[in-house]
Amino acid sequence: MNQERMPLVEAMHRYQEKDPVRFHVPGHKGRGTGPLSSLYPLDLTEIPGLDDLHHPEEAILYAQQLASEVFGSDETFFLVGGSTVGNLAMLLAACKPGEEILVQRNVHKSVIHGLILSQASPVYLVPELDEKTGLPITVSISELLQKLQEHPQAKAVFLTNPNYYGMGVDLQPYAKACRQYGIPLLVDEAHGAHYGLHDDLPRSAMDSGATAAVQSTHKMLPSLTMSSMLHVKGDLLDRGRLKQALAMVQSSSPSYPLMASLDLARHYLVHEGRKDVEHAIQLSKKLKQGIESAQIPWLQVVDRGEKADSLDPLKVTIRTYSKNYHGFRLKEYLESKGIYPELADDQHVLLVISTHSSERDVERTVEAIEQLEVQYGGPFSLFDPAQFQPFSNELVLTPYEVFNERSVTVPFEEAEGKICAEMIVPYPPGIPVINPGERMSKEIMNYLQELQRLGCRFHGISDSKLGEIRVVNIYNN
Secondary structure: OOOOOOOHHHHHHHHHHOOOOOOOOOOOOOOOOOOOOOHHOOOOOOOOOOOOOOOOOOHHHHHHHHHHHHOOOOOEEEOOOHHHHHHHHHHHHHHOOOOEEEEEEEHHHHHHHHHHHHHHEEEEEEOOOOOOOOOOOOOHHHHHHHHHHHOOOOOOEEEEEEOOOOOOOOOOHHHHHHHHHHOOOOEEEOOOOOOOOOOOOOOOOOOOOOOEEEEEEEHOOOOOOOEEEEEEEEOOOOOOHHHHHHHOOOOOOHHHHHHHHHHHHHHHHHHHHHHHHHHHHHHHHHHHHHHOOOOOOOOEEEOOOOOEEEEEEEEEEEEEEEEOOHHHHHHHHHHHOOOOEEOOOOOOEEEEOOOOOOOOHHHHHHHHHHHOOOOOOOOOOOOOOOOOOOOOOOOOOOOHHHHOOOOEEEEEHHOOOOOEEEEEEEOOOOOOOOOEEEEEOHHHHHHHHHHHHHHHEEEEEEEOOOOOOEEEEOOOO
């Protein structure tokens, strides 16, 4: 295929060159003022020559085929609702109501939403924790093999790889196990759109034998926010059912700037990306060396650890051992210096490098780190990974069953032992600490209250201050 082409971008330019009279939507007619004025002419719709995302035959189809060739899939789909819609579609395609699916427990909240929509019955796979940091990685291969033996009727396996911090595993043995059972391996690879593009980067899910993988192209490559891709390979996932699911969860008015940015990102990747990835990796090394050279005794750059097979070199995670500068406080400090991290948790701050990061970005960050106080106010640890497993809650009801049950609100301090009716999600990273249908334990309650005290933001819970919580009514009379 001709990777010099940008078929959708070219089609949009041809339309604009006609100086068209726009008697079609959107209402701005390609004209506008203010800071978004340059965007209006590109905000188009499904008219002759511009193709249709939901039945692509021309420019969009060609753009997707070019992306498929680059990313090593049999078929690639453009997504305009982020990786969220890709996760939803994979689950809807793989499972019918009541069917079991093996699901890594530390998944993005969109996967839990997909379980509700598909009415599937999850068998949660407990992830391994990095012993140094307590960060959850991916499920061990031994855990997967055991659950496959215990649940031979499962219709699919759903994993997240890498995690938000760039820690991951070699997916090849996981894909092999799934093929032996004749079921698809579905992968949320939101943070790995750049994988496989350089010798120092991990192997991609497609290259590792996964059946389907969703990538947030916008996270690590230069496409617009919400633009993602879903890659599919082999025949273990019903392709027709997948297309039906995508039609249900994607907008019937897809954004042409988002789709065009995917076309541009693929073209950039082929012609400039590999060289720029090398530069980004060198910037990341420089940033890590600068942080370590600052010799702040309570700061440490996180390495791969023993449980992970790989660590994305473009993810720089700083671990803090300071009471005065826990993760949320350190993030606030950096923001006060005009440096905006991707996320923080109780003990970590994540900095994301990309092909569009600059030398000055690194220099400013190192300068800010060097200005930190050496005194740290004593050690700090929110929980001991050896004593507290945050993703091993007892599952009593499926998320779909909870969705259809009555719930009541109770004071948070009275929730111990009750069945949670809400999804409590520190955001980012968007991974639920407790899912609907799981039993509230004292350890989880203490953990959530401490996160809230430190300044963590929550999604999914009606009372973000943790004064009250919704629980399933019929199980708590």
